[in-house]
Amino acid sequence: MSEKTSPATAAAPPPDEHQRMEVGAEAVPRSRFARIMASSAGRNLGLVVALAVVCVIGVITAGDLFADVDNVITILRLAVVVGIVSIGMTFVIIGGGIDLSVGAIVALASVWATTVATQQLAADFHWIIIVFTAMAVGAGCGLVNGVLVAYGRIAPFIATLAMFAAARGLAEIISDKRNQLVDDPGYVDFFARELFGVPVLVYVFALVAAIGWVLLNRTTFGRRTIAVGGNEEAARLAGIKVQRHTVYLYVLLGVACGIAAAMLLARTGTGTAQHGVLLELDAIAAVVIGGTLLTGGRGTIVGTVLGVLIFQTLSNIFTLNNLDTSDQAVAKGVIIVAAVLLQQFVAKRAGST
Amino acid sequence: MSRIMNKSLLTRVAALAAVGGLLFACTSNESGDDGGADEQSAVSDNDDPGKTVTIGFSGPEADHGWLAAINDSAEAEAAEYDDIELRVAEGTNDPNQQISQIETFINGGVDAIVLLPTDGDALTEVATQAMEAGIIVVNVDREFSSPFAARTTILGDNYGMGVSAGTYACGIIEEEGISDPVIAEIQGIASLPLTQDRSQGFADALESCGESVDNQVSAEFTVESGEEVASNLLQAAPEIDVIWNHDDDQGVGVKQAFDNAGRDEFAFIGGAGSCQAMDLIESGEMEATVLYPPTQAADGIKLARLLAQDKGLSDLVQVEVPTRIVLNAPVVTADNVEEYRSLCFES
Numbered sequence: 050m051s052e053k054t055s056p057a058t059a060a061a062p063p064p065d066e067h068q069r070m071e072v073g074a075e076a077v078p079r080s081r082f083a084r085i086m087a088s089s090a091g092r093n094l095g096l097v098v099a100l101a102v103v104c105v106i107g108v109i110t111a112g113d114l115f116a117d118v119d120n121v122i123t124i125l126r127l128a129v130v131v132g133i134v135s136i137g138m139t140f141v142i143i144g145g146g147i148d149l150s151v152g153a154i155v156a157l158a159s160v161w162a163t164t165v166a167t168q169q170l171a172a173d174f175h176w177i178i179i180v181f182t183a184m185a186v187g188a189g190c191g192l193v194n195g196v197l198v199a200y201g202r203i204a205p206f207i208a209t210l211a212m213f214a215a216a217r218g219l220a221e222i223i224s225d226k227r228n229q230l231v232d233d234p235g236y237v238d239f240f241a242r243e244l245f246g247v248p249v250l251v252y253v254f255a256l257v258a259a260i261g262w263v264l265l266n267r268t269t270f271g272r273r274t275i276a277v278g279g280n281e282e283a284a285r286l287a288g289i290k291v292q293r294h295t296v297y298l299y300v301l302l303g304v305a306c307g308i309a310a311a312m313l314l315a316r317t318g319t320g321t322a323q324h325g326v327l328l329e330l331d332a333i334a335a336v337v338i339g340g341t342l343l344t345g346g347r348g349t350i351v352g353t354v355l356g357v358l359i360f361q362t363l364s365n366i367f368t369l370n371n372l373d374t375s376d377q378a379v380a381k382g383v384i385i386v387a388a389v390l391l392q393q394f395v396a397k398r399a400g401s402t
Numbered sequence: 403m404s405r406i407m408n409k410s411l412l413t414r415v416a417a418l419a420a421v422g423g424l425l426f427a428c429t430s431n432e433s434g435d436d437g438g439a440d441e442q443s444a445v446s447d448n449d450d451p452g453k454t455v456t457i458g459f460s461g462p463e464a465d466h467g468w469l470a471a472i473n474d475s476a477e478a479e480a481a482e483y484d485d486i487e488l489r490v491a492e493g494t495n496d497p498n499q500q501i502s503q504i505e506t507f508i509n510g511g512v513d514a515i516v517l518l519p520t521d522g523d524a525l526t527e528v529a530t531q532a533m534e535a536g537i538i539v540v541n542v543d544r545e546f547s548s549p550f551a552a553r554t555t556i557l558g559d560n561y562g563m564g565v566s567a568g569t570y571a572c573g574i575i576e577e578e579g580i581s582d583p584v585i586a587e588i589q590g591i592a593s594l595p596l597t598q599d600r601s602q603g604f605a606d607a608l609e610s611c612g613e614s615v616d617n618q619v620s621a622e623f624t625v626e627s628g629e630e631v632a633s634n635l636l637q638a639a640p641e642i643d644v645i646w647n648h649d650d651d652q653g654v655g656v657k658q659a660f661d662n663a664g665r666d667e668f669a670f671i672g673g674a675g676s677c678q679a680m681d682l683i684e685s686g687e688m689e690a691t692v693l694y695p696p697t698q699a700a701d702g703i704k705l706a707r708l709l710a711q712d713k714g715l716s717d718l719v720q721v722e723v724p725t726r727i728v729l730n731a732p733v734v735t736a737d738n739v740e741e742y743r744s745l746c747f748e749s
Contacts, residue, residue, distance in 0.1 A: 114640070117637070317655045
């Protein structure tokens with residue numbers, strides 16, 4: 050069994066993760082230490098197994114349609130938007146918060162980035178203005194969320210619920226409830242362009258995931274995030290400026306939403322107040338399936354990415370098999386539970402050695 | 403700015419033309435644009451100012467292009483008449499809130515209520531109360547469950563849309579002599595009765611020429627969901643002959659997915675009739691779209707006015723306004739797109 054854990058440990062967060070977990074969980078006894086470490090690694094291993102099982106199902110039921118390079122690219126492309134948001138969401142949830150407003154922020158950012166004024170500016174200068182506008186709008190919304198939660202002492206659930214309503218409303222006002230097309234064809238073309246057979250969109254996702262991994266596992270920022278989420282009071286006593294850090298987390302997620310909105314613009318060529326409906330639930334589901342504790346203090350970026358991929362692969366397989374929508378919904382529910390159970394089972398096996 | 407102005411002008415023209423088109427579709431050969439609206443609506447003295455009537459209008463939240471066009475055209479239509487005093491309730495997707503809006507109308511003593519319910523069943527009770535209070539209720543698009551809840555009902559034909567799309571698809575298949583064609587269908591929200599009606603009509607029409615739907619996926623009426631399901635659909639079927647997409651709002655995303663994948667080997671048929679879809683039909687990137695006119699509420703306003711003023715439909719022998727009007731669901735193609743341009747809406 051121990052051979053089984055070692056490769057997963059390599060793929061998963063680095064060995065110093067357990068130190069941070071020590072800060073998070075209340076005084077873990079040394080004897081349980083190895084077990085928790087192993088289970089964290091095992092959790093990711095469990096997800097890899099779950100994804101592999103899903104892929105095997107795909108190959109068996111859909112054959113060549115599934116095991117096709119174009120199809121894999123399609124799955125990755127569809128994972129980009131929810132994936133980028135989920136990576137930002139991982140930080141907020143590890144930090145002990147939650148954000149229900151991500152879908153609305155994505156909608157607002159997509160609309161703001163495609164207003165006549167923004168597009169005019171982009172036409173005069175460069176389409177990159179559109180991306181920066183989306184990121185700035187996301188950061189602004191995140192800042193409001195963060196300040197309300199950290200300094201306004203409003204529960205994250207409520208503060209972001211307010212943003213959930215307000216941001217989409219503002220998006221509807223700005224867009225007059227119409228679709229706003231991206232005028233610059235260069236914008237869509239750039240992100241759809243393929244490098245070594247993979248669209249630029251997917252590289253953006255990979256880059257965001259890599260930055261997220263480094264930020265969580267290799268920087269003080271990441272360590273503080275886990276500390277704040279694990280035990281806020283302990284983190285404060287340890288000298289961490291908890292309130293300011295909380296604001297940073299929501300801004301970080303806001304920026305991620307901005308990037309996601311820019312990618313959504315590239316995918317659909319359209320900014321609309323209808324973007325990102327129920328995105329918050331998809332993101333939270335992917336994060337939690339990825340092994341992040343909803344109560345905060347523990348989580349991994351690798352797990353989140355795997356969680357997103359499992360979801361997208363599932364809907365892809367459903368469509369390839371021409372499944373009825375109602376059947377899909379039932380199957381999805383069953384498979385989510387099965388994936389979590391499988392993940393726990395593998396984690397237990399890995400941890401018991 | 404100019405876009406917004408264009409839109410309201412457009413919907414106003416659309417509203418007039420729709421009513422004209424509805425009433426005279428059988429007899430008139432005129433196209434509905436370029437002032438045709440005025441000629442069409444001034445056949446009788448029905449448009450002459452009568453006693454002032456107060457009409458309450460309540461509809462769902464205008465969260466997408468088609469519903470926004472419903473509201474805009476209704477208000478534009480009411481503004482055409484000096485003898486209509488329109489009260490517009492704030493759009494909502496909450497049946498409870500809409501019920502209290504109707505109660506407010508009843509208490510306020512309006513002459514007529516034009517109601518596009520968030521849910522036909524949920525609003526039936528309060529609409530019946532309004533009728534019992536002597537208020538004329540005009541039911542738009544989503545039907546009540548009781549015939550006593552409305553004086554007249556005007557609605558689009560969802561089953562007919564499917565039939566039109568399916569019949570048109572059959573035509574393409576026979577014309578081009580495709581043997582064993584691959585037919586795909588992109589639904590809106592699958593659980594809605596209107597979606598099931600559209601799919602049933604499509605399936606029935608296809609059956610008449612011995613075909614059936616090979617791949618069926620459902621989006622959620624949004625651009626994003628359209629792009630997502632269409633991307634997966636294209637992977638599921640490497641070669642497609644005909645695609646019917648139920649809704650042009652989500653069609654923007656569907657079309658983008660086609661472009662992203664570089665696929666255009668199929669005949670792409672839409673639904674609802676957005677201006678973007680008509681642009682694509684004109685430029686040859688889309689085969690056709692099946693109309694589901696966003697001017698029903700505008701027609702509802704006109705009917706409510708006629709009813710409140712004790713007038714009939716001038717082109718019918720009947721003295722009274724009929725109890726039920728079902729709109730036609732014509733197929734818009736490159737050949738007739740100019741004729742239907744005035745009915746389109748910005749999604």
